Amino acid sequence: MINPAEEFLSPRLKAVHDMAVEGESGLTERRIIDVGSDHGHLSLYSLINDNFAQAVLTDIHKAPAQRSEDTLRMFGYADRTEVYCTDGLDGVTLHEGDIVVMAGLGGNNMVDILSRVKEREDKAFLKTITWVLQPQKSSDRLREYLFTNGFEIKDENACEDRGLFYVLMKVVYNGVPREFTLKEKYIGPVILKRIENNEPLVMGYKDRLDKRFALSQRGDEEIRRMLEEV
Numbered sequence: 001m002i003n004p005a006e007e008f009l010s011p012r013l014k015a016v017h018d019m020a021v022e023g024e025s026g027l028t029e030r031r032i033i034d035v036g037s038d039h040g041h042l043s044l045y046s047l048i049n050d051n052f053a054q055a056v057l058t059d060i061h062k063a064p065a066q067r068s069e070d071t072l073r074m075f076g077y078a079d080r081t082e083v084y085c086t087d088g089l090d091g092v093t094l095h096e097g098d099i100v101v102m103a104g105l106g107g108n109n110m111v112d113i114l115s116r117v118k119e120r121e122d123k124a125f126l127k128t129i130t131w132v133l134q135p136q137k138s139s140d141r142l143r144e145y146l147f148t149n150g151f152e153i154k155d156e157n158a159c160e161d162r163g164l165f166y167v168l169m170k171v172v173y174n175g176v177p178r179e180f181t182l183k184e185k186y187i188g189p190v191i192l193k194r195i196e197n198n199e200p201l202v203m204g205y206k207d208r209l210d211k212r213f214a215l216s217q218r219g220d221e222e223i224r225r226m227l228e229e230v
């Protein structure tokens, strides 16, 4: 199938998209919600491939929100899209079974957005929403929030785009906070399993993860030492 979006969908966003659709059923009845949509490529790709009934795009800034709207209109999908200029999901009504993607945002920003949604939504309803998160930084902070706030990381992987590695995760709310190890926080529970299984993609990323983990431990040790000295 000829796909104009394919040409400009980055390998990173393709991986995010693939994780969003993988293992899901009834997608043609469901919506994809793209928070921080910027250019709107992810939603365009999803709609061109008929993977979702509708796309909802949000961006906190006017220019990218307008860009998203223009992209979808240019390709003839205005009737299957809604675009909001808003912070996260503020003012957006979620529907049962929505798949919410947040890609390219910082982990702290994602925590703020998730916290506000968790605060406002009925908890049984929240369990029907699937989240696909690709934090640009602070994935440790994001995981810590997820573990302690009853969100379960169902899947997690790395992807490579122009020599850079990114982490992406699929998350659902189950309402059960859980304890976690430092490795789970800094490397990720599913990525740890993938490393155990010698999966090539994560093995390419492992060195970086190991270094980051070593740094985090040094930081924790330094903090412990500082506290002991007080």
Ligand SMILES: C[S@@+](CC[C@H](N)C(=O)[O-])C[C@H]1O[C@@H](n2cnc3c(N)ncnc32)[C@H](O)[C@@H]1O
Binding pocket: 013, 035, 036, 037, 038, 039, 058, 059, 060, 061, 064, 086, 087, 088, 089, 102, 103, 104, 105, 109, 113
């Ligand atoms: C780096 S771009 C990522 C665009 C696209 N999601 C991607 O992964 O290629 C981040 C976009 O998110 C928007 N953004 C940042 N914080 C946001 C927030 N709290 N709510 C909605 N949009 C946000 C920015 O304006 C920008 O357009």
